[in-house]
Amino acid sequence: MLVLSVAVLLLLKTGLSSIGTVRGCVIMTESEFDVVVIGGGSTGTAVARDCAMRGFRTILLERDDIASATVGTCAGMISSGLKYMEEPEIVDMCSQEVVYFNRIARHIVTKLPILTPMLEMSDLSSGGNFAEEYSKRAATRDVPPVLFLTPEDTREIEPSVHPDIIAAMYFEEFFIDPFRYCLLQALDAKNHGAEVNTYCEVVDIQQEGSGDSYRVNYYNRTTGDMESTTTQAVVNAAGPWAPDVAKNAGAEVEIRPNKGAHVIFDRRIVNVGIITKAVDGRMIYLFPHENTTLLGTTALDSWEDPDTLVASQDEIEYLMKSIEFVVPSIRKARIIRTMEGVRPLVADWKIPEDDVTRGYEVIDHADAGMPGLYSFTGGKLVMARHMAEAVTDRLCQLLGNHAPCRTHEVPLPGNEDDVNIEALAKKYGVPMHTLERMRARRGTEIEAILDLAQENPEWKTNICTCEPVTEAEIRYAIREEFPHTLNDLRRRVRLGTGTCQGTFCTYKAAGILADELGLEGEDYIVDILDFRAERWKGIRPVLRGEQLAQEELAQGVYSCVGNLDQSDVEYDLKPWEEGMQ
């Protein structure tokens, strides 16, 4: 009702005439595009980029922020396909995609050496034909073939490995920053003319005309307005929410939802990645990740609401017990948080969840009388570009466009050239460590940030000391990368993701965000509380040992000194969500 009255008031004020109503709300604005992409995860941003590059008038609609859902909970491994040895076509696809990632996004790609320690003879045969299959494709990916190491060599590389191991397999895999990857795809889509609208939730899709066009209605959570666009094609890239989005159009999509948890440690507790068998024989991993370490992952059928998922005690203990066999000191390490996501797997039934294909399907709803409507199921971050190419090829066929795909050869922003950290450190007077972390997020963009710092020398200060992140980078991200909240800023610059989990940077960054966006009073406090609540979601399941003391300090800073627990602000809802009630 509130939305309705706000919309009517606005209509009276602006003199606009009503375009129509949906769910009782007046539609405020209308537009027209060739393609509407729903979902701003790895898949949707890749589709928007490809469509825009091929000249389609494209709009991307994301109900939250870019990379705010499943892709933000993943390890970022752009894998050679260790898990999919039974599906050689997927292994080939992934190997080729890794080559493309290193071509278009090498500034946000890292290579990680990995050990698979073996404790008994049966472990030696457990990798199946992995060593052979991996080595066959190694040259393509510019990595050495699999090596077998002695226990001595293994422990020299990684002293925390169990002293009783009998050998280890050594190989290398690539990783990408999932947040930056999605954002860069969205920014590049914009550079090629696409409109990228975050905080816009699609609530209704109506078939129009003779059935070959669609009206997509969406709720703009920032303005509180209902908006509408007409289009010839809709791509549903909503991950675990793909069935819900399809329902909005009266179509059907089925996925096999599969949840996975990660446990995160406060620092890099291993020099290299470790992959080993879990208690049930599945493979799990321990990866140094940015300035932390990731232990993952579980894979469980799950029909829980993906919006409210948290890691269970069973998942945490399953991972800890499993890794303890090869890294016995793991219990002494400090866990700072967990994260949990849902894989929108292809709907294969009556097979164990781990055996479900990690491939993807593009569902063409033309078969159900809805030409131009496509939905994705399955897939992975590493396949996002490939998935986008597949659906955009179909759109080209449908809409008579002959432009070839170029997403595998055109660099993403920041990957234009090499960056000389030493020279920049001398020129701008910023420590090498800070610059190296900035380079890993920014590539060649780093100079624009440093120029900003040069004009305002006080912005060279580190606001987040865990990463570290300077004030100049935060201000640059706010100006160029459309964050609305502190959580969005976290995805842009890794604010609050390190050891202190935002204890010492949240209030400082909130001041900068408020300054740049002109936020005041309540909005500012709501955002801090929202950011703390989001951190708390991951911290709560592992609140034990030394982490308890850290959390008490954080509570002290925000509840006692900051007096935020005394605030009478309703922080369950964002200001724009009030209208949704």
Ligand SMILES: Cc1cc2nc3c(=O)[nH]c(=O)nc-3n(C[C@H](O)[C@H](O)[C@H](O)COP(=O)(O)OP(=O)(O)OC[C@H]3O[C@@H](n4cnc5c(N)ncnc54)[C@H](O)[C@@H]3O)c2cc1C
């Ligand atoms: C624990 C875990 C670890 C993983 N590790 C890896 C890995 O190392 N490597 C790898 O390649 N893959 C990995 N994956 C798989 C990978 O993360 C996913 O397959 C992939 O990220 C899915 O991306 P997506 O864009 O399809 O979905 P999402 O990232 O979920 O994006 C869908 C988007 O749609 C939006 N949306 C939903 N409804 C609407 C609506 N009505 N209107 C507008 N927007 C809407 C959501 O807000 C969301 O942002 C992992 C997955 C999990 C769970």
